[in-house]
Amino acid sequence: MNLAKSKKRVAVIEKQPSVGGGCAHWGTIPSKALRHSVSRLIEYNSNPLFNLKEQRSKLTFPDILNHAGNVISKQVNLRTSFYDRNRIDIFHGEASFVDNHTIKITQPDGTFEHMTAQTIVIATGSRPYHPPKVDFNNDRIYDSDTILKLTHDPRHIIIYGAGVIGCEYASIFRGLGAKVDLVNTRDRLLAFTDAEVSDALSYHFWNSGIVIRHNEELAKVETRSDCVIFHMESGKKMQADCVLFANGRTGNTDKLNLAAIGLEADGRGLLKVDDNYRTQITNIYAVGDVIGYPSLASAAFDQGRIAATAILHGHCPERIISDIPVGIYTIPEISSVGKNEQELTAAKIPYEVGRAQFKHLARAQIAGTEVGSLKILFHIETKEILGIHCFGERASEIIHIGQAIMEQRNGGNNIEYFINTTFNYPTMAEAYRVAALNGLNRLIK
Numbered sequence: 001m002n003l004a005k006s007k008k009r010v011a012v013i014e015k016q017p018s019v020g021g022g023c024a025h026w027g028t029i030p031s032k033a034l035r036h037s038v039s040r041l042i043e044y045n046s047n048p049l050f051n052l053k054e055q056r057s058k059l060t061f062p063d064i065l066n067h068a069g070n071v072i073s074k075q076v077n078l079r080t081s082f083y084d085r086n087r088i089d090i091f092h093g094e095a096s097f098v099d100n101h102t103i104k105i106t107q108p109d110g111t112f113e114h115m116t117a118q119t120i121v122i123a124t125g126s127r128p129y130h131p132p133k134v135d136f137n138n139d140r141i142y143d144s145d146t147i148l149k150l151t152h153d154p155r156h157i158i159i160y161g162a163g164v165i166g167c168e169y170a171s172i173f174r175g176l177g178a179k180v181d182l183v184n185t186r187d188r189l190l191a192f193t194d195a196e197v198s199d200a201l202s203y204h205f206w207n208s209g210i211v212i213r214h215n216e217e218l219a220k221v222e223t224r225s226d227c228v229i230f231h232m233e234s235g236k237k238m239q240a241d242c243v244l245f246a247n248g249r250t251g252n253t254d255k256l257n258l259a260a261i262g263l264e265a266d267g268r269g270l271l272k273v274d275d276n277y278r279t280q281i282t283n284i285y286a287v288g289d290v291i292g293y294p295s296l297a298s299a300a301f302d303q304g305r306i307a308a309t310a311i312l313h314g315h316c317p318e319r320i321i322s323d324i325p326v327g328i329y330t331i332p333e334i335s336s337v338g339k340n341e342q343e344l345t346a347a348k349i350p351y352e353v354g355r356a357q358f359k360h361l362a363r364a365q366i367a368g369t370e371v372g373s374l375k376i377l378f379h380i381e382t383k384e385i386l387g388i389h390c391f392g393e394r395a396s397e398i399i400h401i402g403q404a405i406m407e408q409r410n411g412g413n414n415i416e417y418f419i420n421t422t423f424n425y426p427t428m429a430e431a432y433r434v435a436a437l438n439g440l441n442r443l444i445k
């Protein structure tokens with residue numbers, strides 16, 4: 001869009017029949033739509049106003065997939081209209097390099113055509129990593145793409161990998177009433193998050209009945225006609241109706257014929273780029289999941305825009321913000337921006353903590369969303385906000401209020417902002433005032 005609006009001729013090559021990418025079709029949008037339905041179901045069933053015990057509502061996985069399908073269609077229509085309005089041509093087919101100005105577009109029947117361009121941007125995304133010892137053709141074994149084709153409602157599922165995808169799907173399946181075994185190859189959930197938040201998630205998962213197994217490695221998968229059995233290196237065995245593998249991703253570079261342009265991906269299929277998202281080949285850029293961290297749709301939008309500016313002007317002075325927020329749509333939700341307590345302690349930065357519990361907020365009491373808290377970490381001398389960690393309903397929205405203050409320069413980033421301003425009442429935003437007062441009161445005078 002950035003290039004088209006600057007009067008460049010732009011073509012998009014997409015191997016799927018419709019636009020939207022993994023984000024709209026298999027990743028962000030479907031998982032968030034599924035999560036939303038489950039979260040409303042839980043709310044409905046736990047609210048005494050609606051839930052007259054004998055009328056407990058029930059939804060199946062295919063039911064909520066249906067709803068997700070409607071959201072995907074809306075996203076695809078919207079994105080298609082953006083391309084149309086900006087006169088960007090879309091060519092369907094699989095792209096691969098012939099040389100650094102020529103792309104071959106191959107159709108499923110083997111026919112192909114060539115297209116040339118001055119500049120090429122690789123935005124081919126990533127796909128679920130498939131460990132070689134697992135047969136993904138078996139109909140009890142799914143990854144985060146194929147799970148969206150599940151036609152039945154599993155009673156028991158093993159989720160292998162307790163990263164973001166594993167934890168989000170654990171919430172979805174547990175919310176639908178399935179038994180969930182969440183197998184973690186590391187020693188705690190979402191190790192990159194603040195330890196308190198990770199502990200809170202573990203507690204809520206445990207409390208909801210999810211069985212978490214840490215520090216486990218898969219030895220082999222045994223599939224039977226009626227179940228699947230997981231054999232762990234530790235000697236444990238687990239049995240379930242099906243398995244969801246959510247243990248990492250691989251960049252989509254293997255089909256690009258990178259050798260033709262002298263470019264090489266790393267062992268996980270990822271490409272290296274500079275600050276302008278340019279690869280080692282001067283007219284070839286790469287953005288999104290194909291360059292690895294942070295592998296977020298949120299960041300990919302910005303990377304694309306920055307690369308386009310660099311293509312137009314030779315370089316882009318803008319950089320993606322260093323403190324990228326994360327929103328993890330588990331139930332309860334998690335969101336954070338900036339440093340966590342472990343990082344600040346390790347860096348010997350003197351900080352204090354201000355906390356607000358949702359259960360003490362009028363808005364949370366009204367909405368029945370009392371599980372959760374907001375934590376602000378700030379420098380004890382400068383009062384600069386160093387990190388914000390939120391756990392609970394709408395955490396991923398709430399975080400942006402604090403982020404806006406954190407991003408201020410020239411003294412604008414100061415926790416006192418939250419006590420020197422008036423918040424609508426009752427709101428969840430009030431958590432910032434409560435947390436700021438709590439933290440400032442802890443300072444030794």
Ligand SMILES: Cc1cc2nc3c(=O)[nH]c(=O)nc-3n(C[C@H](O)[C@H](O)[C@H](O)COP(=O)(O)OP(=O)(O)OC[C@H]3O[C@@H](n4cnc5c(N)ncnc54)[C@H](O)[C@@H]3O)c2cc1C
Nearest residue numbers: 015021022023027028094095124125288289295296297298
């Ligand atoms: C289950 C799940 C949940 C997620 N949730 C979130 C979230 O809540 N928030 C968030 O910010 N991020 C989330 N993500 C990550 C997010 O989806 C990705 O970061 C984002 O989609 C990356 O965008 P992209 O354009 O780089 O790649 P993609 O969206 O994967 O798009 C790449 C496109 O390239 C096409 N393609 C690939 N190879 C070729 C080829 N050779 N020729 C032509 N076309 C090709 C593909 O068909 C695809 O359409 C989630 C991911 C998953 C899997």
Ligand SMILES: NC(=O)c1ccc[n+]([C@@H]2O[C@H](COP(=O)([O-])OP(=O)(O)OC[C@H]3O[C@@H](n4cnc5c(N)ncnc54)[C@H](O)[C@@H]3O)[C@@H](O)[C@H]2O)c1
Nearest residue numbers: 129163164165166246247248249250268294295327328329
């Ligand atoms: N709410 C969100 O923002 C959201 C939700 C879901 C997914 N995502 C994105 O999707 C990405 C993938 O999530 P995830 O839960 O699958 O994985 P993850 O990034 O948590 O990784 C899980 C494990 O797999 C390993 N691994 C990764 N790639 C590998 C490969 N190619 N070969 C071997 N091992 C590999 C990793 O070292 C790690 O131990 C995340 O990094 C995240 O950015 C974001």
